[in-house]
Amino acid sequence: MKKVLLLLIPLLTIGLVSKLNAQCTPYNFKTVINSIDVNGATATANLDVSFNIQANNGNKYIFIHLWTGANYSQVNINWGASSQKAPTKAELNGASDEHPTLYNLAIDNNSIPPAYRTAYADPTLTLNVPAGIPSVTRLSNGADSFVVKNIEVNFDASLLQSLGSIIQGVVWSSNASTYSKNMSVQCYLAGAVFLADPVISGGGSCGTGTYSVTITHNSLVQNNTLSGSFDVYADADGNGQFSSANDILITSGGAIPFSIAAATSVNSYYSGSQTFSGNLGSYKNRNLFVVLTSGSTTLIQFLSTTQCSTLPVTFKSFTVARNNQTVAIKWETAFEQNNRGFYIQRNVNGEWKDIAFVFSKAEGGNSSEPLSYMYNDPNNLSGVSYYRVLQVDLSGLGKFSEVRVVRGEELASKLMLFPNPGTNGKVNVIFQDETSPKNVFVYDATGRAVKTFKNIVSANLTIEQLKPGVYNIQVINTASQAVSSGKFIVKD
Secondary structure (H helix, E strand, O other), X not given: OEEEEOOOOOOEEOOOOOEEOOOOOOEEEEEEEEEEEEEOOEEXXXXXXXXXXXXXXXXOEEEEEEEEHHHHOOOOOXXXXXXXXXXXXXXXXXXXXXXXXXXXXXXXXXXXXXXXXXXOOOOOOOOOOOOOOOEEEEOOOOEEEEEEEEEEEEEEHHHHHOOEEEEEEXXXXXXXXXXXXXXXXXXEEEEEEEEEEOEEEEEEEOOOOEEEEEEEEEEOOOOXXXXXXXXXXXXXXXXXXXXXXXXXXXXXXXXXEEEXXXXXXXXXXXXXXXXXXXXXXXXXXXXXXXXXXXXXXXXEEEEOEEOOOOOOEEEEEEEEEEEOOEEEEEEEEEEEOOEEEEEEEEEEOOEEEEEEEEEOOOHHHOEOOOEEEEEEEEOXXXXXXXXXXXXXXXXXXXXXXXXXXXXXXXXXXXXXXEEEEEEOOEEEEEOOOOOOOEEEEEEOOOOOEEEEEEXXXXXXXXXXXXXXXXXXXXXXXXXXXOEEEEEEEEOO
């Protein structure tokens, strides 16, 4: 007998298995299950997947790999390794396909418009290609919002009767200039759950000092009941990984019992939910873990808590400048509260790395007076380097500075344009002469001047509100009358 379900289940991220690259992680990830067809021992799920990811050169190619929850747990890939290349079929599926993928998708985000690839870097791995093209929308914050429709995944129908992750997977991207097995993994979200029962949602509120947990049970059978209990822990060490030894139990009165009947008809399936609340106590600034037990199954769900404490530092200025093979990094704070210090981070080829830590000059981490800091970074790299400062306070909260760019030594005599193609209607310019006044002219493809800037003395310039197209730029040094020119593209 064939049964068809129409489910609306949000994506979950399970704390024990989820890994991410925090610098460019896909976020706002959601899954809509359009239908599940059950035919004998086989189930076919039709999914729509959406996610946001920063629109930068680190995301030229985007990949999705899906497994059953049990097979995903056997995948042994260190997604955080700096040397990680495009995983091979053997890495994804294991020896003799012992944990085979259910689905593999590749998006060419380097083409206009983005399109699905028909072959993977390892040609022995089969790609799935939905009809049409992915929908991409540029957001006001500079991110791209992707929607991939009609992903069809076949799996064992018996999994629909089990608890936990049914379909689980990885999303990763690369900034590689060529599509090959040597593509590096730049951004990733590993361990995302695409379909699960039960669904655990909620979080904490610093404003009210309370938490809310909702457990939703979905079933093929009306009035099917899911029973068990759960505990709530505060992420005391702030590392996003659950540990009963290190994290703090909030539900100290004992585990909270639940019994939920899937009684409400939703299209062709049945659902029920129950919501619980409690107090965060002294842990109102900490994220949470829900540890749910039903029978012999234990599930762990990470839930975020809204932060409402005062930001620990106000940045007054932040500059970087090259002096031969050294980059001078300088910043000034106008205010510091409970501040421990600053991680200096450098990005080359799409990967942020800590290069130094500078302790706060403020006595006890507190100061209402301006404080100046400097660090000299040995840097003889030939390309462009990006820098930022991550401030961290004594309780684990933090704040990023803005990002600054410095050219490599080999680029000292060149006009730098980035990103090229430009995104979100803008492009950045780094000048070869950082001190002399410059006049800048931007021309469209017809030769018409569309932007003019006079007497620019800063090291860089951001040109905004450009329509998609091809542009020429001319820079005239008003002191020497030297002329530099270049060409760039602005994408939709």
